[in-house]
Amino acid sequence: MISRLARWFDDRLGAASLTRLTINKVFPDHWSFMLGEIALFSLIILVGTGIFLAMFFNASETKTVYEGSYQALKGVEMSAAYQSTLNISFDVPAGLLVRQIHHWAALVFIGAVAIHLMRIFFTGAFRRPREINWIIGLTLLLLGMFNGFTGYSVPDDLLSGTGLRIAYSVMLSIPFIGDWLAFIFFGGNAPSQVTISRLYGMHIVVPFLILGLVSLHLLVLVRQKHTNCPGPGRSNESIVGSRLWPTYAAKSLGLFFFVFAALAALAGLVQINPIWLYGPFNAAAVSSGSQPDWYVLWLEGVLRLFPSLDFHVAGHLVPGIFLPGVLMPLIFFGVLYFWPFLEARATGDRGVHHVLQPPALSPVRTSIGAAALTFFLVLTIAGGQDVIAVAARDSVASVRTTLRVLVIAAPLIAAGVTYFICRLAGRDRQAAA
Amino acid sequence: MSRDSGDRGTSRRLSALVAAALAFLAGLAGAAAFFYFYWTDGGTAGMGVSLALAMAGMGAGLVVWSHGLMPDEEVSSKREPLPSSDEEKEQFRESFVSGEHRIGRRRLLGLLAGGVMGLLALDSVSLLRSMGKSPLPVLYQTAWTKGARLVTFDGRPVTAAVQPGDILTVFPEGETDSITSQTLLLRVDEAKLRLPPGRESWTPMGFIAFSKICTHAGCPVAQYEKNVNILLCPCHQSSFDILRGAVPVGGPAGRPLPQLPLYVDQQGFLRARGDFSSHPGPGFWSLRS
Numbered sequence: 001m002i003s004r005l006a007r008w009f010d011d012r013l014g015a016a017s018l019t020r021l022t023i024n025k026v027f028p029d030h031w032s033f034m035l036g037e038i039a040l041f042s043l044i045i046l047v048g049t050g051i052f053l054a055m056f057f058n059a060s061e062t063k064t065v066y067e068g069s070y071q072a073l074k075g076v077e078m079s080a081a082y083q084s085t086l087n088i089s090f091d092v093p094a095g096l097l098v099r100q101i102h103h104w105a106a107l108v109f110i111g112a113v114a115i116h117l118m119r120i121f122f123t124g125a126f127r128r129p130r131e132i133n134w135i136i137g138l139t140l141l142l143l144g145m146f147n148g149f150t151g152y153s154v155p156d157d158l159l160s161g162t163g164l165r166i167a168y169s170v171m172l173s174i175p176f177i178g179d180w181l182a183f184i185f186f187g188g189n190a191p192s193q194v195t196i197s198r199l200y201g202m203h204i205v206v207p208f209l210i211l212g213l214v215s216l217h218l219l220v221l222v223r224q225k226h227t228n229c230p231g232p233g234r235s236n237e238s239i240v241g242s243r244l245w246p247t248y249a250a251k252s253l254g255l256f257f258f259v260f261a262a263l264a265a266l267a268g269l270v271q272i273n274p275i276w277l278y279g280p281f282n283a284a285a286v287s288s289g290s291q292p293d294w295y296v297l298w299l300e301g302v303l304r305l306f307p308s309l310d311f312h313v314a315g316h317l318v319p320g321i322f323l324p325g326v327l328m329p330l331i332f333f334g335v336l337y338f339w340p341f342l343e344a345r346a347t348g349d350r351g352v353h354h355v356l357q358p359p360a361l362s363p364v365r366t367s368i369g370a371a372a373l374t375f376f377l378v379l380t381i382a383g384g385q386d387v388i389a390v391a392a393r394d395s396v397a398s399v400r401t402t403l404r405v406l407v408i409a410a411p412l413i414a415a416g417v418t419y420f421i422c423r424l425a426g427r428d429r430q431a432a433a
Numbered sequence: 434m435s436r437d438s439g440d441r442g443t444s445r446r447l448s449a450l451v452a453a454a455l456a457f458l459a460g461l462a463g464a465a466a467f468f469y470f471y472w473t474d475g476g477t478a479g480m481g482v483s484l485a486l487a488m489a490g491m492g493a494g495l496v497v498w499s500h501g502l503m504p505d506e507e508v509s510s511k512r513e514p515l516p517s518s519d520e521e522k523e524q525f526r527e528s529f530v531s532g533e534h535r536i537g538r539r540r541l542l543g544l545l546a547g548g549v550m551g552l553l554a555l556d557s558v559s560l561l562r563s564m565g566k567s568p569l570p571v572l573y574q575t576a577w578t579k580g581a582r583l584v585t586f587d588g589r590p591v592t593a594a595v596q597p598g599d600i601l602t603v604f605p606e607g608e609t610d611s612i613t614s615q616t617l618l619l620r621v622d623e624a625k626l627r628l629p630p631g632r633e634s635w636t637p638m639g640f641i642a643f644s645k646i647c648t649h650a651g652c653p654v655a656q657y658e659k660n661v662n663i664l665l666c667p668c669h670q671s672s673f674d675i676l677r678g679a680v681p682v683g684g685p686a687g688r689p690l691p692q693l694p695l696y697v698d699q700q701g702f703l704r705a706r707g708d709f710s711s712h713p714g715p716g717f718w719s720l721r722s
Contacts, residue, residue, distance in 0.1 A: 026510045096477045129515055162652055166668060169651040169715035179717045183568035184561060189612060225512055240509045250499035257492030261485045268481010283612040284586065284602050284645060286653045286667055303650060303685060304669045310687030310716060319716030320687040321650055354512060386670055396670045397683055
């Protein structure tokens with residue numbers, strides 16, 4: 001039966017040789033090569049659960065009065081978007097489970113992409129000829145963050161509504177075009193009647209872009225073949241590992257089910273984004289302890305730490321929020337985008353590399369990476385400075401001062417320590433070799 | 434398969450077989466349990482855990498199967514050089530150039546076609562007009578006018594009976610949906626006020642009102658620390674000194690909260706003398722100094 005079906009396709013496509021090449025593709029056996037797979041599998045789960053949620057979500061700001069089964073909000077006036085999210089959570093069978101799988105999968109997707117990126121960075125896997133996939137991967141990270149943000153904003157609850165106001169203010173702060181840009185994006189003095197439907201439109205469209213780029217990412221990967229960890233018999237001329245069919249395929253499929261299992265367990269047992277506790281959005285209300293999802297927390301943190309530096313250019317105001325909210329992330333991601341080229345220029349190494357570099361043998365890159373990571377971590381912590389102040393029974397002002405010192409000092413210390421460790425470990429490695 | 438030989442290999446394969454079968458059985462149990470929890474409305478935890486069991490059983494079964502029972506040999510495959518050979522490059526160049534040559538001869542047509550595409554690109558950019566009206570009038574607008582009564586969110590007018598230490602969110606009468614108009618009404622000891630000059634008459638009986646929108650990132654400035662007369666924004670912890678006209682005294686905000694001038698009418702209702710002292714909310718380029 002299967003062979004007849006296969007023959008039917010081959011008669012029409014002549015696909016046998018291509019398929020043979022695919023199933024013979026060699027995959028390196030190292031756990032860190034699974035990070036990208038985890039991201040891919042989370043993406044598949046995101047698409048599946050997203051289709052389910054789209055059946056019930058209503059991206060509208062039309063005011064309705066809640067009459068569903070969640071007692072605490074009965075009779076409360078709210079937008080149709082918020083009401084339909086409550087409906088998914090309380091009245092659609094398995095709706096809350098799917099909603100929570102979707103949200104957890106988004107967090108895991110962005111996390112897996114970020115850790116995958118770190119693996120690529122610290123082992124020098126972005127070097128020639130893989131600069132193209134580095135750029136595609138970074139774009140995927142940014143699109144993932146963007147789609148996560150639009151996704152958790154559309155339920156129109158109080159917490160995400162506050163996030164939208166901040167995002168609006170950040171966009172508004174851009175010189176020359178900020179006010180127009182913010183109006184185009186949010187459709188008015190955010191949040192307006194059209195904000196939710198516009199965000200939802202993007203939340204549905206951007207995944208197609210993500211899926212397209214993932215396909216391109218994989219095509220380039222197949223064309224260029226994987227990198228290899230260094231070791232005996234590893235060279236630029238060959239790739240060592242196990243064939244896709246059947247062992248690696250079974251293992252990969254196993255990993256898919258493990259990712260799904262972890263997300264299902266999290267969704268079943270760990271509550272996430274309980275919008276019914278935050279209440280519907282109300283422009284005049286806010287709660288303290290408003291923290292966004294993890295991948296936005298560092299941007300929230302830098303807004304909290306950066307001092308008030310409003311200044312004027314030719315009589316025009318440049319709000320202080322522009323520097324930390326727009327310029328800092330722009331520089332951060334700008335350097336990341338150009339990193340392969342900057343490094344090639346700095347080291348003069350423009351050669352082809354298919355074998356990975358142990359981080360210890362590239363102390364400067366590893367130290368810069370450690371500094372960037374520490375910077376990111378301190379800012380992420382700063383995103384919860386009010387929570388820290390309450391927990392430490394300290395004033396916000398003194399927590400802020402400490403964090404301001406740390407955000408400068410900690411990356412420098414991290415870079416120094418990392419450099420020292422790399423030199424020691426590198427010497428051992430070379431001595432052993 | 435090649436690594437193990439004889440009895441050890443056989444017993445290893447047997448235990449892998451048993452382990453994989455057990456894992457798949459656990460997966461079967463999980464999938465069946467999901468049916469039960471779903472159809473009996475048995476709750477999110479039950480559904481999540483049973484689904485997790487089904488998936489984990491499936492995953493474990495596959496991994497054990499692939500590790501213990503499938504060929505596990507390391508192979509090496511040659512990397513083909515990525516760049517095309519010189520011959521291929523030359524063939525490509527020839528095909529391309531001969532085509533390019535034929536296009537190049539019709540210069541006028543090429544220019545005209547390019548013109549159409551360019552103008553169409555401008556057309557599509559100009560579609561931005563559909564996205565909304567010019568932002569500037571709206572950004573500058575609030576609904577506060579001279580004589581507007583202060584009302585609470587449910588439309589009730591505010592009388593001079595508000596006590597010191599209270600904090601109230603107020604709107605202009607009839608405009609409780611106006612986001613930019615939301616205002617904080619407080620009552621302080623008049624003798625302690627150190628307001629900028631020109632605002633002496635804005636605070637009858639110690640009533641003082643400021644825009645509720647943070648000048649940093651637009652959050653509602655919702656926290657009032659009455660002992661020290663500080664307003665605190667819960668989003669990024671900017672603080673404003675009420676007695677000195679809500680100037681920023683800590684955190685990332687760079688501009689004071691605009692003040693709303695007040696008076697008390699003959700019936701004892703609070704009213705605005707006019708609009709805010711400056712533009713409320715986060716800053717932007719067109720906001721001149």
